[in-house]
Amino acid sequence: MYEKRDNSSPLAKKGMERRDFIQGLATLPILGLFTLSWLNKTIHDRPRDVGKSKRVIPEGVSDINVAFLGTGEQGYILLNDCVKLPGLRFKAVCDVWESYNQKRAAQVLKKYQHEVNTYLDYREMLSEEKDLDAVIIATPDFWHADHTVACLEANLHVYCEKEMSNTLEGARRMVEAARRTGKLLQIGHQRRSNPRYLHCYNNLIKDAGILGRITAVNGQWNRAVQPDIGWPKKHVIDSATLKKFGYESMHQFRNWRWYKGLGGGPIVDLGSHQIDIFNWFLDAFPRSVLASGGTDYYSKDTHEWYDTVLAIYEYETEQGVVRANYQTLTTNSSEGYFENFLGDQGTLHISESANRGGVYREPTAPQWDKWVSRGYLSAPAKVTPQSTTGAVLDVRETIGPDRHNIPVVFNDPYHLPHLENFFNVIRGLEELNCPHDVGYETAVTVLKVNEAVEMARRLDFDPKEFKI
């Protein structure tokens, strides 16, 4: 069958036949199949890097003129994030700690070629700076309402750190001012713009309903023991200035989060972020809260707010009742911080800490291959191994669930997308991820915990409380 041999080629002269070529190259298609399979797997398993997707400002959109009001620890973080964003001009910095916070912020901005005017008093800044478009407020909670209302009335869009206010009266004034002026007010619950959280809410919970009926939620933020925050002695603020801005002492100025009337304690500083996620992911507000807490460890003189708080909420969702517990410890850092949403078909474990997160399918739930194919979940990362202790699985135990990773990579600083969202709304490109109404709802939900601790009994929410 190979009689028509072409003797003109060198190989043919060596006695090569068609059979030799066919058999010699017979396994090459396997390489093609390998390449196809590998590409298919690579594309399929590729995490969706959505963290840096929107850094392009459309042509013709002018720069936004921005001021910083409050450049302490949190303000400094926001400032360092903002300088990474395009299309912003920084014009002014206002902080009552002139020799430290104010100076440090101005120096950073100068490094990025922003010459700013500096102010001690926000009223002076608002009367002097006439070409501002927006302000980033990161002052202590008890200043938020006054600062925000004044800035909104000065025709500025406002990004205000959470907690919206340390009082509901203050939060209410902020909402009313935003409505009255028509200016934007974004509250700094930054997880609302975090691509991992957005993926969990939009795709896993709303679209796929992957958890089935959520029956329970738990979350925590545990921190190790920390000493009080100090200050460089050469940068002490004089007592008249401290008093003018609402502080009794330098210690109180630096540790305002622990003082009643200034902050809200750990449940507000830490818990507010995560309890906001409870409301968001459950699409509901709680109907009651039960809480236990106290200043159990630190001195009550310097820690007026509770160093330990455990709270249990009851939610009435469309699917049924959900019980949610939350704890914050400042005496032990065990397990750090996370939120767990537990449904009859799966568990979502999510944390702002980018190294954590996973979705666990209940053994009795339908397979999730469809959601893996759609890119909602990674393939099961690990099946719980069989007992290594020799213990026999009791008939009453259920075997461990499969674990899937959340296939969204987010490597940016945590606050960056939330700030970016705020500026993009000013440019007319997006909608606010945490507008004033949402901030208010969260404030209502969270501030009630401190009230429940104080009253030592279960408190009910009136649905009307969440609306203004």
Next chain:
Amino acid sequence: MRIDTKYSNWQLAALVLLRVLIGWHFLYEGITKLTTPQWSAASFLLESKWIFAGIFKGIAGNPSVLSIVNVLNTWGLILIGLGLIMGSLSRIATVAGMLLICLYYLCNPPFTGLYYAIPAEGNYLIVNKNLIEIAALFVLLLFPTGNIIGLDRFFYKLRSK
């Protein structure tokens, strides 16, 4: 060793299938390591138990040696995999494959009294997948097929003329 072995069609098909499957396994292990920037043999080497543990842990503890071992391992796996799939330099690929897996086996042998933190998907006592793959490659070494189905056929043919 005879290299002009006469196999029946089924014998040949089975041997080539075994060669290609093992080659695929090597190739994908290598490609995965190549495309995972943070991959390093360090954690595997540091888990080493038994009499050679000192050598393997020493490699893991020396960054410059470790980086060389990482590259050699990755490209070794890829080239062995390609050699087995294509039947190219298949005897060298087979022997190299046996040696490489032998190192893996000796690094973490599944012997009584040795406990590993790296999770295994099965249960092994002395015999594990590495040992079985070494044995399978030994079979391929004794029953070569690259010179029949594979690029080696060309070299074999040219050389035999």
